[in-house]
Amino acid sequence: MQSNLPHLQSIFTTDCVIFGFREGELKVLLIERNEYPFKGWWALPGFFVEHNETIDDAVKRILYEHTGLRGIFMEQLYTFGDLKRHPQGRIITVAYYALLRLDDLKSQPEPVTDYARQAVWHPLNNLPDLAFDHRHIIDKSILKVRRKISYSPIAFELLPEKFTLTQLQQLYEAIWGRKLDKRNFRKKMLNYNILKELPEFQRGVSYRAARLYKLDKRKYAKVFQNELTFSKD
């Protein structure tokens, strides 16, 4: 079936917007392309989808290659099929976004693939020019994440297992791009009843020791039964 109908054949790829959070700001993992077109440009990690491979599987592969991790939160974003998005003909891309705990990374990401010269975390607010329509894809991802964290607290996927409420608030502020009221934020978060207060405190980061919390996954699942996808199989 693959070869009979050449005018119906299409090549397609996935591109993945991988978000991380560090130093109070959102980061995106970009690769420097080592292939034409756009050789030397920054781009989203992504690759072709094989004809015997699920799209999800292709994304999981890309995530693993770039992070060495499995079980990363990921979700399909949108499929882009403009005729001119790729200079060499119409290539469709199914874009995903993923949320990553940067603390889980052992080291700086080193791309296993050879289509990339390097992979670097870029602050979202200061992105270089990007290949193809990748800037557009990132913008669309942010909008999605922004909307989604207001009805499903996926933000936790960006934090270490144990976190302070201040960290959580800074994360929301980074995603929404505006300051939040500390007391109101805490009230609301604790009212969700999905956080477990830990006996421990975080020391050394700030002047005063800060209470640590972690996500209560049972209650979390109860309240937000939206099927969240993770890149582990």
Add this chain to the structure above:
Amino acid sequence: MQSNLPHLQSIFTTDCVIFGFREGELKVLLIERNEYPFKGWWALPGFFVEHNETIDDAVKRILYEHTGLRGIFMEQLYTFGDLKRHPQGRIITVAYYALLRLDDLKSQPEPVTDYARQAVWHPLNNLPDLAFDHRHIIDKSILKVRRKISYSPIAFELLPEKFTLTQLQQLYEAIWGRKLDKRNFRKKMLNYNILKELPEFQRGVSYRAARLYKLDKRKYAKVFQNELTFSKD
């Protein structure tokens, strides 16, 4: 580029969940397939995407072929790429949903295409068995529409230009599958400030003449600047 890399070639299609609203219930347009596989089964209208055609364009084509109308509200839903969704090999489908004013239809839909034997509006609550994973696609569409009408009043796309608040409420009730309080519904809708009260009344439908409203498109656009896509170019 199309023929060099056979293992990267995939065939893909779009499938379109076309919703309508009549007699107080949501309807979905289904076709009876005239081709194998699943010949004789009910399925979503959809077709192959040509390699020199935008996905949006393919959907617009399908919408026009089945309704004779342009300018229908449509939005991309999700891209399905399971290996087993099509018995003859992996065919990716980009699913869209569309909202249609049934009153705009001149006549019963007659498929121009010959892959369909007939096209029939089915009540959403009583669907036949469907080909492929089309049932799954429909379910996902409903969830999307349900969520979307709470933050963006796309429901108007299903109503005639002039409508009563009762009709609007019945539509919301059909989409959400639950009764709403009449007074609260009216209050909320009128508070959006996107409805224009008409001097006219609707007679003959109910015992009492009912006030007609129409959408104030300027204010609507101001408040909900979410890029809504319509199938006109």
Add this chain to the structure above:
DNA sequence: AATATAGTGTGTATTTGTTACACTATTAAA
């Protein structure tokens, strides 16, 4: 002609959620 019915139409009280706002306790660094 009387009556039942289904639909339209309106206001208020209650609850719930959102926002605004200021001080003390603790720790680190000078």
Add this chain to the structure above:
DNA sequence: TTTAATAGTGTAACAAATACACACTATATT
């Protein structure tokens, strides 16, 4: 030990969502 930075806490005003009860009218049935 003094200074500066951050953690942590409660309440009042306001806005929004919800619950709730009744009056009116056109039509259909008896």
